Each structure stands twice: as structure tokens, then as C-alpha cells.
Amino acid sequence: MTSVIENNAAEPYAAYFAGLMSDPLAGLSHAIRNLRREGFSRLEEMGxxxxxxxxWRFLNVSPIVRGRFLPPPPAAAHEGEVRALLDSAAIAGLDSYRVVFVNGRFRKDxxxxxxxxxxxxxxxxAEALASPLQTRVEEHLGKHLAPKFNGFAALNxxxxxxGAVIFVPRGGVLDKPLELVFVSVPVENPFSTHPRNLVLIEPTAQASVxxxxxGEPGAAYFTNAAxxxxxxxxxxxxxxxxxxEAQGAYHVAATQIVQERDSTVAHLALNFGGAIVRNDINLYIGGEGATGVLDGLYMISGxxxxxxxTRIDHAKPNCESHELYKGILDDNARGVFNGRIxxxxxxxxxxxxxxxxxxxxSDTAQINANPQLEIFADDVKCTHGATIGQIDEDHVFYLQTRGIPKDEAKSLLTYAFANDIVRRIAIDPLRVAVEKIVLAAREAPTDFVI
Amino acid sequence: MLEIRNLHANVEGAEILHGIDLTVRAGEVHAIMGPNGSGKSTLAQIIAGRDCYEVTEGTILFDGKNLLELEPEERACEGIFLAFQYPVEIPGVSNTYFLKAALNAVRKYRGEDELDAVEFLSLVREKMKLLGMSEDLMNRSVNEGFSGGEKKRNEIFQMAVLSPRLAVLDETDSGLDIDALKIVANGVNALRSPDRAILVVTHYQRLLDYIVPDYVHVLANGRIVKSGGKDLALELEEKGYSWIDEPASV
Known part of the structure; x- marks a missing residue:
């Protein structure tokens, strides 16, 4: 039966794709049109x-595939909802630059x-393609994360x-964090967005993003980011x-980071929302003396x-990578961590x-953890470890004997587990905001229907 | 203050306590001594509300309230404090946050206002000084990486901050060198007052040189087999426990 789906994978998107290709305004540039064409044919081929x-064996993506979600009609979003969501996404006390997208479309205002x-x-x-950056963008877009990566990358x-483009020139320092905010609010029909982001940090430049x-609670949509x-x-x-994301939303995202020599990357992923979420984070360490860090926390329930x-490629000598991923799963939640080095x-x-x-x-939450080390060099230091456990009843009792109610004790211990990741957030207002999300997540209603 | 009547308790189906009777009045210090496996720690844990023990018979009243109906946190708020034999390490929770949450939970229960940061800090500083603790411990995770002695000291420090009405010390002297023992005893003695009581559970007499009890009870095979004044502890130290084992097994 799966072959039927594969053969038809691109079909629901064909009309929209044809419309994009014939619309001169949505044309963006010749190179983009070629990339789209390649994506579409890859999707036809691979499904x-x-x-x-x-x-993908532990994740059932058929609700996403069967949903046949198309991009929403432009300008259908309710402005009041958009502003309310943007407010709730705002990080108190953070002075930042902000690039905002609503239902997949850039909103300069x-x-x-x-x-x-x-x-x-x-x-x-679109702005980047109309600027002197055009050739740089065309040179890199689709080169590091090719459509052939998987069917979702092809669809994207x-x-x-x-999508967002960030360019920091040689020696440049972004003086404030840059926020890319992707807001999804309900429109008439369930919809998809396909943000395509490109980030170029030039030699010796520095930035934090x-x-x-x-997403608006109750909104039905599929985010497919690359x-x-x-x-x-x-x-x-x-x-x-x-x-x-909204609790009923689907989120698939692939990120490809390429590091040159002596560069430093710290990527920290926090996943709280969404009904079906898939993140591919690939770090290619392609120059000597580079350091890459991948950290993450996923906290899910219902x-x-x-x-x-995650995949970390060590392609050159004398580099280090550190990876710490933590998951907190309640109710019937299911998680997968697959870390390949x-x-x-x-x-x-x-x-x-x-x-x-x-x-x-809970007794019904499930995790599949799978560290994979593939080593073809002979003088290396590589370690990996995976642990799965429950809240220690001795810890709960200890806190209770000090007057802390049982539920609060469990929340506190859960928070303590998450804190290992949260405290790595170097932007103070963001760390405080995430602390609040983590604490609130333990009190929120945990059961909902997809 | 504390009245234990005919307390029987099981763990995993096996009876460990076979009918304990004990009355502790405000202002008194009682010591419970006994050999390993006699049920001393079980009794301490049951008073604090550990749910892996099943009380099959008997009652525990605290100021007339049925303690067995209260959750551990309610018992704590009523004024019971257990200093653990093996304090747990809780990575990721700072001592400060933990103690503040505990203190405010207890104060809230008693209808008192929560302490603000300044009041909390000055209380903490005063009690740290009493226990000879350095302030950097407060920013570390609860008991994480503490030596055995530091953990025990931290227990008494918590007790000093929470100022309970009944303190139960479970083998607090184990793992302490003589200097730490004196500091800990000093912290406990500072809490002694006419409206508080202390229950010291210990295998050895040496802690009782510094925390002098009004009464000493000998627990063996889940029963109190002998009670007396502080001299009983010295007698036990001298003769060991073998001489009191006999009547209990009859």
C-alpha cells in the first residue's frame, strides 16, 4: 500500500506548484525556479x-501525508490573533531584532x-534575492540541504x-540576538507552510539567533521548514x-549546518508543541579546529x-563535538532520539x-533511543551514553518531608532534570522565558485530541 | 505531643514493628537506641510518612491529630521534621530554591506570610553560621557532591531554618567526625525549647554525650524492650545490645 502513496506523493501539490511556476511575482529568480523544479521531481521520485x-521507522507520518496540506491563501489571517500570538511569543526583557512570518509569509510590518x-x-x-546578496543566496540555497535529503525536504x-535570510559579513558582530518568528494562525482550511531559511555567517563574524x-491553539497546519x-x-x-507549535499541528524541520575551520557552533533545540514533530539536525564539521555543540530538550505529553x-559529521582532524539531549515524556507521548556521529x-x-x-x-510513555557511532579514523575519542528513567520516589519523599506537596515535588524534580539544558541558554531573558514554559508545561492539561 | 500506641507495621508483607508504645511530651528529648535491624529507622520513616511501610494496627497522634491520615508534606507543615540517615542528592535543584520553597510551603500552611528575599537570606545566613556552613553551599544543588558530613550538617541546617516542633534525627551521627558531631549537636541543642521535642534515633551512645536525652528507649526486634533515663545509654555502650536481645525474642 505504501507504494501507492509514494507514487502519488507529489500529486496533491501539482496544481499549487504549477501556479507558483507560472506566477511571475512568485517567481523569485531563475535559480529558485530550478530548485523548485528539482524539489518537485525528487518528491515524485522518492515520495x-x-x-x-x-x-523513520518509529514515526508514523501518514496523517501529514494524507492531510495534503497546501499553503494558505495570502492575507487571510486575523490580525488580532496574530498580534496576540506574537505577544505570547515575546521574550520579556529581550532586546532583539525580529523577522516575523505569518502563515509562512514575511511580514515586514x-x-x-x-x-x-x-x-x-x-x-x-524575496528581499535578499532583490539585493546585492542575490548571487550568494543562489550559490548556497539548496546546496547544503539538497531536495534529495528526504521527501519533506523535496516538498519544501x-x-x-x-523564508528568512541572514547574512553577517566578515568580522561583523550582531550586537543583539536575532529572532526568526514563525507564527501560525487558523484560516479556513488546514494549511502548510514551507519556510526556507539561509544563514551565512562570514569569516570571524558572530551572531546569535x-x-x-x-501556533494558535486549535490551529490545524503543517510546518515544513528547511x-x-x-x-x-x-x-x-x-x-x-x-x-x-499548536498542540494539533505537525512540524517537520531539517537543519543543515556546515562549519569551516576554527568555527564554533552551539545549537540548542527546545521542543514543546506539535502533535507530530520531526527534527533533523545535521552538523557537518568540515574544517580543522572547529567545535560543534548540539543540545536539546523535548518535553511532551498527551x-x-x-x-x-541528529547527525554530526567529523570530516577534518582536531575537532570536537558535544551533544546532550534530554527528553521528558508523559501520558502516551512517544519520543525518538537517534544520534549519529x-x-x-x-x-x-x-x-x-x-x-x-x-x-x-508515565507507564505508557515511550522512547526509542539509538546512538550510532561510525568511526573510520583510528585516533579518536568518542563516547556515547543513553539513560532512561523515572522520577525517583526517594527524592519525592525527601521533598515532601520538607513540606513541599507531592505534585509540586514531582514538578520540581522534572524541572531539575530539564534545567541541565535550560541553564545552557546564554541569553538571560530567553532562559527565564524557557524556565517559565518548562514549569507551565507541568501544570497544563496534558490530554488532547489530534 | 507525640503519642504512639500499639504500632504494628509491615514492609512487603513482613511485620517489622510489633506494637510500639511511646509518649513524647513537649520539651523532652528521647533517644531510641537499638541494634541494626531492630526497626529504629522504620519507626522514624513511619512518623515522617513514608508510604512503603504499611501500618496494620495502632495509632500515632501528634497534638491529638491522627498523623497516619496526613501526607508527609502535611506532617512537615504540622511541625514534624525528619533528618535523614541517608539524605538524597537532587541534581538541578539549588539549595536556596529548595529551602525557600520548603519554608514558604510550611509558612503558608500555618497561615503566615511568605518571606521576602531579604528576610529569607538573613534567616539563612544566621542558621548557616550556627552550623558553620559556607555560603557557596547554598548555590549548589541539594546535597550534590556533598561529603557525608556535609549532608548531615545540611539536614540540621534545614531543620534550623524550618524550626519544627518535633525533630526526628535518624542516625545523624553516622559519618560525622568529632568536630562535625559537636557542631551538629550544637545546632540541635539550639532548637531545644519547652514547646519542642526531639527524638534521636541512634545506634551509638556518643551523640548522646552532646545531645543529652531525658529518656532512653531500647528497641529490639520491633518492640521497645527497655526504657530508662540517660544512664541507660551508658549501660548499653558498656554492655552492648546482646543482654537486651533475649527478652524480646521470647
Whole structure:
């Protein structure tokens, strides 16, 4: 039966794709049209992944495939809802630049980019293509995360309409964090968005980025994001992803980060929302002396599914990578953590450490944890470990004997488990905001219907 | 203050306590001594509300309230404090946050206002000084990486901050060197007052040199087999426990 779906994977999107290709306004550029065309034909060829694919075997994406979600009609969103959601996504006390997308489309009027340092670019893909950055964008877009990565990446490429572009020039320092905020509010029909983001951090430049997804409760939609990041020689990038999609929403995102020599990347992913969530985070360490950090926390309940696949490629010698992923699963939630570290033959003196820890708060929550080390160099230090456990009743009793009620004690211990990740957030207002989300998540109603 | 009547308790179906009777009045210090496995720690844990023990018979009243109907946190708020034999390490929860949450939970229960940051800090500083603790401990996770002695000291420090009406000390002297023992005893003695009571559970007499009890009870095989004044502790130290084992097994 799966072959039927595969053969028809691109069909629901064909009319929309044809419309995009014939619309001169949505044309963006010749290179983009080629990338779309490649995406569409890859999708026709490959179809969407199914549980027969090794990398997708614990995640049932058929509700997404069957949903045949198309991009929403423009300008159908209710402004009041948009502003309310933006307010709830606001990080108290944070002074930042903001690039805002509503239902997949850039909203300059809601963005705040005043005072952006000269020669730094932050804005929409369309704007970037109409700027002197055009050739740089065309050179990199689709190169690091190719449509062939999987069916969703192919669909994203076929549907390219908008997305964020960030460019920090050589030696440039972004003086404030840059927020990319993707807001989804309900329109008449369930819909999809396909943000296509490109980030170019030039040699010795520095930036920190907060990528936020937030959806109106009850909204039915599918976010299918693809992000390509190039961190050049000696550059530093801190990246925080905060996924707070609506509880019934679907979220699939692939991020490809490429590091050049002596660069430093710290990527921290926080996943709270969504009914079916899949994150692919790939870090390609392609230059000597580079350091890459992948951290993450997923906190899910009800019938939420959250699947994280990370891949770290050590392609060159003398690099280090550190990875700590923690999961907190309640009710009937299901999680997957698949962490692959691939040490290429040349990558001598690699130092790679991966840890995955899961806290199960119910007897019916499930996690599949699968660390994978593939090492083709002979002088390396690579470790990995995975633990799965429950709240320690001795700890709960200890807190109770000090006057702290049982439920509160459990929340506190859950929070303590999460705090290992939360305290790594270097932007103070963001850390405080995430602390609040983590605490609130333990009190929120946990059961809902997809 | 505390009245235990005919207390029987099981763990996993096996009876450990076979009918304990004990009355502790305000202002008194009682010591419960006994060999390993006699049920001393079980009794301490049951008073605090540990739910892995099943009370099959008997009652525990605290100021006339039926303690067995209260959750551990309610017992704590009523004024019962258990200093653990093995305090747990809780990574990720700072001592400050933990103690503040505990203190405010207890105050709220008693209808008192929560302490603000300044009041809390000055209370904490005063009690840290009493226990000779350094302030950097407050920013560390609860008991994480503490030595055995530091953990025990932290228990008494928590007790000093929460100022309970009945303190139950479960083998508080184990793992302490003589200097730490004196500091801990000093902290406990500072709490002694006519409206408080202290129950010291210990295997050895040495803690009782510093926390001098009004009454000593000997627990063996789940029963109190002998009660007396502080001299009983010295007698036990001298003769060991073998001489009191006999009547209990009859």
C-alpha cells in the first residue's frame, strides 16, 4: 500500500506548484525556479518517507501525508490573533531584532530591524534575492540541504515562496540576538507552510539567533521548514530553536549546518508543541579546529510524538563535538532520539561526546533511543551514553518531608532534570522565558485530541 | 505531643514493628537506641510518612491529630521534621530554591506570610553560621557532591531554618567526625525549647554525650524492650545490645 502513496506523493501539490511556476511575482529568480523544479521531481521520485525507511521507522507520518496540506491563501489571517500570538511569543526583557512570518509569509510590518548593523542582512528570501546578496543566496540555497535529503525536504524545495535570510559579513558582530518568528494562525482550511531559511555567517563574524515556531491553539497546519547554515572560518554562531507549535499541528524541520575551520557552533533545540514533530539536525564539521555543540530538550505529553535525528559529521582532524539531549515524556507521548556521529577517515584526534537522557513520567510513555557511532579514523575519542528513567520516589519523599506537596515535588524534580539544558541558554531573558514554559508545561492539561 | 500506641507495621508483607508504645511530651528529648535491624529507622520513616511501610494496627497522634491520615508534606507543615540517615542528592535543584520553597510551603500552611528575599537570606545566613556552613553551599544543588558530613550538617541546617516542633534525627551521627558531631549537636541543642521535642534515633551512645536525652528507649526486634533515663545509654555502650536481645525474642 505504501507504494501507492509514494507514487502519488507529489500529486496533491501539482496544481499549487504549477501556479507558483507560472506566477511571475512568485517567481523569485531563475535559480529558485530550478530548485523548485528539482524539489518537485525528487518528491515524485522518492515520495514521502514511511515506517519502512530505517530513519523513520518509529514515526508514523501518514496523517501529514494524507492531510495534503497546501499553503494558505495570502492575507487571510486575523490580525488580532496574530498580534496576540506574537505577544505570547515575546521574550520579556529581550532586546532583539525580529523577522516575523505569518502563515509562512514575511511580514515586514511586524518585524523590527531598525538599527541593524550596516552590511548585515536579515529579512525575507524575496528581499535578499532583490539585493546585492542575490548571487550568494543562489550559490548556497539548496546546496547544503539538497531536495534529495528526504521527501519533506523535496516538498519544501518545490514549494519555496518565502523564508528568512541572514547574512553577517566578515568580522561583523550582531550586537543583539536575532529572532526568526514563525507564527501560525487558523484560516479556513488546514494549511502548510514551507519556510526556507539561509544563514551565512562570514569569516570571524558572530551572531546569535532564536528560531521560534508558535501556533494558535486549535490551529490545524503543517510546518515544513528547511534551514541551511554556513559558519565560515573562525566565525561563531549560537542558535536556539524554540518549537511551540499548536498542540494539533505537525512540524517537520531539517537543519543543515556546515562549519569551516576554527568555527564554533552551539545549537540548542527546545521542543514543546506539535502533535507530530520531526527534527533533523545535521552538523557537518568540515574544517580543522572547529567545535560543534548540539543540545536539546523535548518535553511532551498527551499523544504527542517527537522524533529527533541528529547527525554530526567529523570530516577534518582536531575537532570536537558535544551533544546532550534530554527528553521528558508523559501520558502516551512517544519520543525518538537517534544520534549519529560519523567520523571520517581523515578526522584524526576527533573528540566527540554524545549523551541522551530520558525521563518517563508515565507507564505508557515511550522512547526509542539509538546512538550510532561510525568511526573510520583510528585516533579518536568518542563516547556515547543513553539513560532512561523515572522520577525517583526517594527524592519525592525527601521533598515532601520538607513540606513541599507531592505534585509540586514531582514538578520540581522534572524541572531539575530539564534545567541541565535550560541553564545552557546564554541569553538571560530567553532562559527565564524557557524556565517559565518548562514549569507551565507541568501544570497544563496534558490530554488532547489530534 | 507525640503519642504512639500499639504500632504494628509491615514492609512487603513482613511485620517489622510489633506494637510500639511511646509518649513524647513537649520539651523532652528521647533517644531510641537499638541494634541494626531492630526497626529504629522504620519507626522514624513511619512518623515522617513514608508510604512503603504499611501500618496494620495502632495509632500515632501528634497534638491529638491522627498523623497516619496526613501526607508527609502535611506532617512537615504540622511541625514534624525528619533528618535523614541517608539524605538524597537532587541534581538541578539549588539549595536556596529548595529551602525557600520548603519554608514558604510550611509558612503558608500555618497561615503566615511568605518571606521576602531579604528576610529569607538573613534567616539563612544566621542558621548557616550556627552550623558553620559556607555560603557557596547554598548555590549548589541539594546535597550534590556533598561529603557525608556535609549532608548531615545540611539536614540540621534545614531543620534550623524550618524550626519544627518535633525533630526526628535518624542516625545523624553516622559519618560525622568529632568536630562535625559537636557542631551538629550544637545546632540541635539550639532548637531545644519547652514547646519542642526531639527524638534521636541512634545506634551509638556518643551523640548522646552532646545531645543529652531525658529518656532512653531500647528497641529490639520491633518492640521497645527497655526504657530508662540517660544512664541507660551508658549501660548499653558498656554492655552492648546482646543482654537486651533475649527478652524480646521470647
Amino acid at each position: 514521502f518517507p514511511s515506517q519502512e525507511d530505517e530513519d 511586524l518585524s523590527s530591524l531598525a538599527g541593524l548593523p550596516k552590511a548585515v542582512f536579515a529579512g525575507s528570501l 524545495a518545490a514549494m519555496i515562496e518565502d 532564536i528560531e521560534t515556531y508558535i 534551514t541551511e547554515v554556513l559558519v565560515s572560518e573562525g566565525a561563531r554562531l549560537s542558535w536556539y530553536k524554540v518549537q511551540r 499523544r504527542q510524538w517527537c522524533d529527533t535525528h 560519523y567520523v571520517h577517515q581523515d578526522a584524526q584526534k576527533t573528540d566527540a561526546k554524545q549523551t541522551n537522557q530520558t525521563l518517563l513520567l
